[in-house]
Amino acid sequence: MTNNNGNRMNNSITSNPGAAGSAGGADTAAPPSASSEARDAKKGSLAAFKGLAPFLLPYRRQFAMAGVALVVAAGATLAIPAAFKQMIDLGFGTAAGVHSADNVNMVFLALFAVATVLALATAARFYTVSWLGERVTADIRGAVYRHVVTQSPEFFETTQTGEVLSRITTDTTLIQAVVGTSISMALRNVLLFIGGLVMLFVTSPKLTAIIIGLLVLTVLPIVMFGRRVRKLSRDSQDRIADASAMAGEILNAMPTVQAFTHEKIETSRFSASVENAFTTAMKRIRARAFLTMLAIVLVFGTIVFVLWLGAHAVLQGTMTGGDLGQFILYASIVAGAIGALSEVMGEAQRAAGATERLLELMSVKSEIQSAAHPLALPPRAANGASLALSDVTFSYPSRPDTAALSHLTLDIKPGETVAVVGPSGAGKTTLFQLFLRFYDPQQGVIKLDGVDIKQLDLHTLRGAIGIVPQDTVIFSADAMENIRYGRAGATDEEVIQAARLAAAHEFIERLPNGYQSFLGERGVRLSGGQRQRIAIARALLKNPPLLLLDEATSALDAESERLVQGALEAAMAGRTTVIIAHRLATVQRADRIIVMEDGQIVETGTHASLVALGGIYANLAALQFHNVHVTH
Structure with a gap:
């Protein structure tokens, strides 16, 4: 038996509480990492992100503020080409007269005003969306952790610790990038794309119609190739989780590894797992690099061709130099928006896989639930x-x-x-x-x-129920807090009294800092008998009516066993006790x-x-x- 309390997941999950004493792991609940290519093909990025709605909706006000800043910044950006058109036509073109210097001054003052508005709006947008990314990610991590610690041992028998930790850290970081950056960038570039497209029509409907027709043909291969990028992104995350799970398992069993001189073997296994993750990641990176190259070549090739047509229109007198300059700038904005959207799409595809993994984890329901209307x-x-x-x-x-x-x-x-x-x-x-x-x-x-x-x-x-397990779990905290785990609200005096009953007070007092001594990860600074007495003190502090002792004195020497046996007999008074021995x-x-x-x-x-x-x-x-x- 193992303490299944989950407040410190890095220890309690690692100890695999469900495995102790069970004849085998559960197979009714598939590991959350299990997935199918068919499902990946059916689910798009937007479908995956719908599951984030409960985490986003509480911050509607902040999203609205970010939206306002976003619209203002996009509007300021779209105003710049119009200012350049005025500068060219009124300041340097044939329409410029004796007041051309005044015209240039006014245009540049307007440009500076637009730039100031753009700077303020961009700063406000960056701050707001960054806050949203951090806040939503923190909420998701908390929700996943709360969900995981309520699972029954069956869940922990089929899911590796590294897998869970990878989802809480790596996957949520990807989502943070989307919420805190990618969504904002996507909306900004969508606004720039739409606004730039409208202004292109205003400037030259003919050239704009040609550029749209060519862009439609370029988007199709980009979208089709993006699906492959998404699948590779999901595979890459799974391989990273596999490597993390293996590392966690080996590090937690290091004494055994070294006792059997398996350092080189385990190093080779981990290296192979890391190489597998690297190979998968390189497939994803190559696919994304090719996707980026494809998007840039096709989009900018289209724009260069259309601008070539515009240059001939200026030579023929059907367009002014300012019109062409404005068209070039708006075409650059549209092209930049498309390029940025392709980058954002790549990040979104990767984060969609992470979102699916987190939602899979959140969808796992423990079969062991409290009664809907519990009795007392x-x-x-x-x-x-x-x-x-x-x-x-x-x-x-x-x-x-x-x-x-x-x-x-x-x-x-x-x-x-x-x-x-x-x-x-x-x-x-x-x-x-x-x-x-x-x-x-x-x-x-x-x-x-x-x-x-x-x-x-x-x-x-x-x-x-109080329990003293055979395999004691000691948390990365001091002796006082490890015993207080039995009853969170206990006073220091009550903790010390429980330690006295468990024959633990004496050795704790001899530690460098007494009850404030850090016991090391998983209690590595204590002997087996000392860890067992900490567990007994923890159970005694809880003071339950039913006490379960699972080989409670198995790790004690003869003298400690005599002390603890006496303490246990005193503790059994006034309560029911079941002993495995x-x-x-x-x-x-x-x-x-x-x-x-x-x-x-x-x-x-x-x-x-x-x-x-x-x-x-x-x-x-x-x-x-x-x-x-x-x-x-």
């Missing part, structure tokens, strides 16, 4: 909670034909200490998984204090011992009665206590 637990009894299993049958989703528990019925009275023993794979840890509702049984009912746990809010249920010395004084095999209860009794019975428990005891005589 009765007031806490002085001697703990009752726990009852009635005809419970459960199979892990990955092995639906193999029962981990089969028609199990068990009644645990308030204040009773029940030990569960048996060989590996008997279903002991599965019991704890079901008590905490990490999974739901396919058949049967589990009741806590007479209430079906499916009718309880998950926080209510898990708040009534392979070391039978820790369960001899239990009120009742349950022996499990193949998901069923095969023996029940006290230590003495089970030894006398001469069955499975007696055989287990004989292996551990050499002085036990077993009769058959």
Whole structure:
């Protein structure tokens, strides 16, 4: 069993809470990275971005402000060519008279005024859209994280940590670029394209008609090739996620890697994964480079041809020099807008893949949900909670034909200490998984204090249960905060008292900074026994009516075990306790011992009665206590 609390995902996800004790991973929920080419082909960028609407709508006011600044900036840009036309015709053309100097002065003053308006509007647009990009990205990251930490262990069995982290970081960064830059650039260039096109018609309808006809022919190959860029962008993100997942897994298992001298092997594996990501990225980059080249050559080739026609029109006297100058500038604006839109489209295609990946992650729904109208637990009894299993049958989703528990019925009275023993794979840890509702049984009912746990809010249920797992999770924080994880609102004095009960106070005091000592990532600065005592202190601080101990003293030396055993016995007073233990010395004084095999209860009794019975428990005891005589 592993602590499944998710407030610190970099630790709790890494520990793979669902995997401990389960016979296999779940296969009913496909990994979020799974996708199909058919779906990629059907979904366009706009379709993918619709899923971002809930994150964008709360900031309608800021989008409106950005829109106003955008329109003003685009209008100022479109006014510049008209000013140049006036400068050429009135200042230097045949229409210029004795007042040509005055005309030039007025035109340049107007140009400076337009430039000032353009600068102010551009600055306002940049600030607003950048704020929107940061704000929306922060909201998305928070929403994804909140969603992930509510998933059941089944999700974490089918999804790698690196995959989730890649989506929270890399994918949201791509979306940030779109919201904070690309959308603004796209709208700006759309306005410039439309406005420039209108002014081209005003300047020369004939030349404009020719340029539009040619541009239509150039856009078709650009759009068609853009679809390939989008698919390659999605593939590139998936390969990066694969490399991140592999790196996270190996770094979290570094002692094992080094103990088996697999450094070179793992380095080679990671290098191969990175090279795979690089190869895929280069395909995307080559495709985007070709798309950019294609767009520039086709668009500017069209514009150069039309301007050649305009130059001949000026020579023939059908256009003025100012008209041609204005047409050239507006054509440049239109061409620049098209080129910028092709760049933005490339970014949008890439971000569309990231958006789809995030939306896939957000669409994964945990099968373990709180009841729509949850019931309340009765007031806490002085001697703990009752726990009852009635005809419970459960199979892990990955092995639906193999029962981990089969028609199990068990009644645990308030204040009773029940030990569960048996060989590996008997279903002991599965019991704890079901008590905490990490999974739901396919058949049967589990009741806590007479209430079906499916009718309880998950926080209510898990708040009534304290657990000391076999594999302790220590967070990257100091000792005080690691113990306070059991009850967030506990005072320092309460934390220290819990540490005393768990025989942890003494070694914590010896740390360089006492309770403020940083324990290292995953508790690397502590011994196994010290980590276990931190976990016990955490459970004691929570003070639940039901206490689950999963090999709680397995990592302790003889002296520490004696100290912790005494602390646990004191902690068991006034609460119901269920103990999983392979070391039978820790369960001899239990009120009742349950022996499990193949998901069923095969023996029940006290230590003495089970030894006398001469069955499975007696055989287990004989292996551990050499002085036990077993009769058959």
